[in-house]
Amino acid sequence: MSTETFAGGKVWFVGAGPGDPELITVKGRRLVESADAILYAGSLVSEAALRWAKAGCTIADSKDMTLEQIGEWLIREARRNPIVVRLQTGDPSLYGALIEMVRPLDEAGVEVGVVPGVSSAMASAAAAVESLTLPEVTQTVILTRVEGRTPMPEGESLRELARHRCTLCLFLSITLLREVRQTLLDAGWSDEAPVLVVHKASWPGEEKIVRGTLADIRERCKAERITSQAMIIVSPALGARQWPAIRRSKLYDAGFSHRFRHADKTA
Ligand code: SAH
Numbered sequence: 579m580s581t582e583t584f585a586g587g588k589v590w591f592v593g594a595g596p597g598d599p600e601l602i603t604v605k606g607r608r609l610v611e612s613a614d615a616i617l618y619a620g621s622l623v624s625e626a627a628l629r630w631a632k633a634g635c636t637i638a639d640s641k642d643m644t645l646e647q648i649g650e651w652l653i654r655e656a657r658r659n660p661i662v663v664r665l666q667t668g669d670p671s672l673y674g675a676l677i678e679m680v681r682p683l684d685e686a687g688v689e690v691g692v693v694p695g696v697s698s699a700m701a702s703a704a705a706a707v708e709s710l711t712l713p714e715v716t717q718t719v720i721l722t723r724v725e726g727r728t729p730m731p732e733g734e735s736l737r738e739l740a741r742h743r744c745t746l747c748l749f750l751s752i753t754l755l756r757e758v759r760q761t762l763l764d765a766g767w768s769d770e771a772p773v774l775v776v777h778k779a780s781w782p783g784e785e786k787i788v789r790g791t792l793a794d795i796r797e798r799c800k801a802e803r804i805t806s807q808a809m810i811i812v813s814p815a816l817g818a819r820q821w822p823a824i825r826r827s828k829l830y831d832a833g834f835s836h837r838f839r840h841a842d843k844t845a
Pocket of ligand 1: 670748750810
């Protein structure tokens with residue numbers, strides 16, 4: 579390609595999925611395969627990058643880079659390559675510093691695209707064969723975190739969110755299980771409330787699924803030596819697979835009409 583006619587490439591933020599290289603989307607994989615430069619986020623997504631990148635692709639790990647260096651790298655590569663991929667864990671819109679990375683690209687006039695990914699929240703539910711919503715139990719999922727170095731905005735403390743008694747998926751919080759327990763107790767949950775922790779959800783051979791209650795989940799995770807890369811799910815719907823009876827979803831109810839099926843009036 580002659581440099582005179584090349585107007586600059588596009589930077590694609592691609593969700594690599596939760597760990598299993600097969601959980602990247604078809605579109606994400608196609609972009610990885612055709613990329614001239616790939617910047618990946620640490621060990622979590624290196625496998626997909628290395629597996630599908632074409633020969634001669636420039637590949638770098640961002641784990642020791644600052645945000646400024648990431649921006650510079652992406653801008654530099656986009657100035658000389660048509661397709662540049664920034665591989666992110668899970669979905670790029672969740673706790674992935676997406677906007678912080680996009681703004682310098684906007685300022686530099688570099689085109690940006692985003693390909694969604696399977697979030698670890700979804701992969702964790704899948705690993706444990708759990709549904710995050712259940713008819714007449716909970717119809718709401720909150721994706722949040724416990725306050726750490728990043729302060730929580732007003733109205734979003736776990737205590738306030740937990741009052742909804744819906745499904746809570748807690749990112750970045752596995753070292754804070756003591757706080758999680760106390761906060762949920764303060765918000766009216768019981769110590770018997772079921773809790774699911776999934777470590778390295780979907781990672782072949784490395785995934786760990788730990789089930790417990792608010793009272794004992796911390797000890798159970800300690801016993802399994804889980805201190806990072808884990809999703810905490812607290813939900814009144816957990817374990818429904820084993821309940822003696824559940825309310826059935828209206829969608830499959832014979833007496834319920836929808837766009838694709840008319841109700842059986844006798845049901
Ligand atoms: N964008 C990512 C989240 C990045 S924040 C996503 O959509 O999944 C990093 C946090 O995500 C970790 O602290 C952990 O809570 C969770 N996480 C990422 N990958 C995980 C995995 N494979 N299994 C369990 N939790 C994971």
